[in-house]
Amino acid sequence: MIPYKTIIKIDRASKQPVYIQLTNQFIDLIKKRTLPPRTKLPGSRTLADLIGLHRKTVIACYEELTLQGWIESIPKKGTFVHKDIPVLQQQEWIEKTVSKKDDKAGFSFNKKSLLTRKFPQDHLDDYMYVNDGVSDERLAPVKELSIIYRKIANKKHTLKYMNYGTTYGNLELRETLACYLSETRGLNITKDNILITRGSQMGMFLASQLLVENQDYIIVGETNYSSADTTFEYAHAKLLRVKVDEHGLDTHDIEKLCKNYAVKAVYTTPHHHHPTTVTLCAKRRMHLLNLAKTYHFAILEDDYDYDFHYNHAPILPLSSHDTCGNVIYIGSICKTVAPVFRVGYLVAPKAFVDECAKLRRFVDRQGDAILELTFSSFIKDGSLDRHIKKVVKIYKDRRDLFCNLLKEELSDYLSFEIPKGGMALWVTLNKKYSWDTVTEIAKEHKLIISEWQRYDVTNCKHNAIRMGFSCYNETEAKEFVRRFKKTMQDIDLQESFSY
Numbered sequence: 210m211i212p213y214k215t216i217i218k219i220d221r222a223s224k225q226p227v228y229i230q231l232t233n234q235f236i237d238l239i240k241k242r243t244l245p246p247r248t249k250l251p252g253s254r255t256l257a258d259l260i261g262l263h264r265k266t267v268i269a270c271y272e273e274l275t276l277q278g279w280i281e282s283i284p285k286k287g288t289f290v291h292k293d294i295p296v297l298q299q300q301e302w303i304e305k306t307v308s309k310k311d312d313k314a315g316f317s318f319n320k321k322s323l324l325t326r327k328f329p330q331d332h333l334d335d336y337m338y339v340n341d342g343v344s345d346e347r348l349a350p351v352k353e354l355s356i357i358y359r360k361i362a363n364k365k366h367t368l369k370y371m372n373y374g375t376t377y378g379n380l381e382l383r384e385t386l387a388c389y390l391s392e393t394r395g396l397n398i399t400k401d402n403i404l405i406t407r408g409s410q411m412g413m414f415l416a417s418q419l420l421v422e423n424q425d426y427i428i429v430g431e432t433n434y435s436s437a438d439t440t441f442e443y444a445h446a447k448l449l450r451v452k453v454d455e456h457g458l459d460t461h462d463i464e465k466l467c468k469n470y471a472v473k474a475v476y477t478t479p480h481h482h483h484p485t486t487v488t489l490c491a492k493r494r495m496h497l498l499n500l501a502k503t504y505h506f507a508i509l510e511d512d513y514d515y516d517f518h519y520n521h522a523p524i525l526p527l528s529s530h531d532t533c534g535n536v537i538y539i540g541s542i543c544k545t546v547a548p549v550f551r552v553g554y555l556v557a558p559k560a561f562v563d564e565c566a567k568l569r570r571f572v573d574r575q576g577d578a579i580l581e582l583t584f585s586s587f588i589k590d591g592s593l594d595r596h597i598k599k600v601v602k603i604y605k606d607r608r609d610l611f612c613n614l615l616k617e618e619l620s621d622y623l624s625f626e627i628p629k630g631g632m633a634l635w636v637t638l639n640k641k642y643s644w645d646t647v648t649e650i651a652k653e654h655k656l657i658i659s660e661w662q663r664y665d666v667t668n669c670k671h672n673a674i675r676m677g678f679s680c681y682n683e684t685e686a687k688e689f690v691r692r693f694k695k696t697m698q699d700i701d702l703q704e705s706f707s708y
């Protein structure tokens with residue numbers, strides 16, 4: 210008999226019941242073949258005495274092992290390790306059990322370097338992070354939303370939404386959005402043109418999977434939202450790049466490409482180009498729509514920051530001028546309210562929406578119907594508009610303050626145009642400095658600049674990055690600028706020593 214008394218260890222402080230601890234240890238012994246098939250196990254009373262447990266605990270353990278098929282009871286003979294336990298690759302178990310926590314898997318799978326991002330996931334408290342332009346979560350109307358959510362979740366008639374439902378998204382929200390997007394953005398649509406997504410990113414993913422086959426062409430800006438690039442490349446698209454100037458994407462470049470390549474789609478953020486923040490001018494908007502009609506490509510219009518405009522009324526999306534069904538319009542409330550609320554929409558000709566809804570099933574069976582109903586109510590009763598009005602005022606003040614601070618404190622080091630809207634500046638570092646060095650030294654001042662290279666994937670050396678301003682209140686903006694200035698002064702100091 211194996212020395213059960215020394216092998217079996219019971220942790221009385223553990224929350225796991227003792228009989229489960231015992232069972233798991235027996236399973237381990239059987240798997241490792243310390244107890245090979247047909248081994249006779251001690252009687253319950255004997256084992257209980259040996260390891261100092263109550264007999265009932267041992268009986269419960271044996272019952273569990275029998276139920277799981279590890280052991281069997283043979284009348285008048287006793288209890289045995291099941292004779293049919295297959296031989297596990299013994300060596301594996303003898304070496305070291307691979308823990309799920311190890312950075313290893315016992316199978317092969319595709320690791321795509323394309324998907325790797327380096328920027329930090331966890332933010333440390335006393336660090337500041339240069340960001341891409343994000344909403345201030347402290348302004349999110351969490352209280353209002355949770356009251357609506359609770360009210361809806363508690364309604365009897367909501368029960369039906371707790372089950373599996375449509376992959377198009379909640380019908381009520383689709384109807385609400387059809388009205389809302391028509392009123393606010395001039396889109397001439399019905400609910401049939403809308404698929405609810407978990408945010409713009411999902412819309413982009415679904416659309417690109419359906420638009421592109423191996424090595425089809427998608428046109429993007431020379432500088433572009435890097436996650437869009439990755440999404441298209443993941444769908445096996447080949448990217449063609451066009452210039453971006455102060456009027457947005459160069460549509461003459463697009464026309465030239467269309468003459469030489471079968472272009473499937475053009476990705477654009479016309480309200481404020483990502484990352485440079487410029488607005489696509491009216492002439493180019495019309496040109497692009499005409500090109501789409503002539504060359505039969507889709508315009509993937511990512512209207513991520515439509516709600517944030519400070520100098521003038523928002524410019525209507527391309528989608529509002531689309532008469533030939535070329536535009537796939539993507540938006541979300543994730544930027545407007547807070548990224549945690551994953552509710553977005555894809556607006557397109559019905560045939561395309563139907564196909565997206567089919568594909569969506571296999572990515573994410575359905576959205577959160579209660580959350581979708583919550584936002585439907587939040588939009589219908591005017592709360593979303595009120596929230597937008599409130600934060601636009603705050604963000605405009607923050608933009609002005611941030612720009613003034615940068616001008617006053619940092620104009621020796623960098624330059625920028627004041628953006629007409631959005632949540633970030635496009636900041637160019639003076640040629641004598643490099644973001645590599647700034648990133649390195651900034652860390653010493655607890656200022657993290659993450660992956661600045663994503664703004665220049667084609668290596669055009671514009672020496673610019675996005676700098677979000679919307680999430681900083683006055684004190685934070687001042688502190689941000691102080692850390693940045695200290696960084697630049699340190700770099701200057703090091704330079705002067707090296708001469």
Ligand SMILES: Cc1ncc(COP(=O)(O)O)c(C=O)c1O
Nearest residue numbers: 408409410434483511513541543
């Ligand atoms: C240009 C652009 N498009 C899309 C997204 C994704 O937004 P969502 O959170 O709605 O998926 C972002 C997020 O930062 C963005 O900057």
